[in-house]
């Protein structure tokens with residue numbers, strides 16, 4: 280009985296590994312935005328409580344009341360909401376995504392919870408509808424490697440970032456698009472950003488960059 284359980288577990292893990300490798304190969308050649316149902320799947324209690332806690336991610340942003348924050352690809356908004364709380368009373372989080380239904384769902388969610396300082400918008404990371412030097416913090420969680428031209432997107436983040444602002448990128452390993460820290464630092468360097476701080480470990484990390 281014990282051996283049967285072990286064999287089933289091994290077969291299950293091998294299948295997970297095969298699916299991960301196949302997805303990684305497909306996404307290497309064919310990038311497309313993750314469907315909304317998948318963003319709901321990855322924003323689960325295990326991730327939020329144990330792996331990539333919204334409170335921890337927000338603490339690493341050095342937030343203060345009144346700031347303007349831009350989140351790219353907010354998913355269900357678990358990270359967006361905690362950031363919005365920390366910048367009250369006058370701070371605002373602009374949560375942007377290219378997918379209409381992500382923005383629609385987030386709008387419904389914040390209306391239900393009566394949160395007034397999150398502004399969900401359809402916008403594109405390559406061509407943001409924000410003024411130069413206007414944003415204090417930019418956050419992208421499990422999002423940048425999904426964008427086919429990450430350096431082009433980072434250059435656009437740099438454009439809208441204030442001179443003393445922070446761009447924070449966070450990734451986690453089971454993501455089929457997961458890049459190593461070295462690769463993400465290289466993208467940032469190529470976009471003219473300066474590395475500031477890093478947190479976490481190989482599996483889940485967060486990198487902070489600035490303009491100077």
Ligand SMILES: C[S@@+](CC[C@H](N)C(=O)[O-])C[C@H]1O[C@@H](n2cnc3c(N)ncnc32)[C@H](O)[C@@H]1O
Pocket residue numbers: 312313318321322351352353354355375376377378381402403404405419420421422425426
């Ligand atoms: C994997 S989801 C991130 C979910 C969420 N941040 C989380 O960690 O739970 C990545 C999101 O980035 C969005 N995205 C992809 N390319 C984009 C672009 N060029 N501009 C804006 N958003 C983009 C996708 O539509 C998708 O909703």
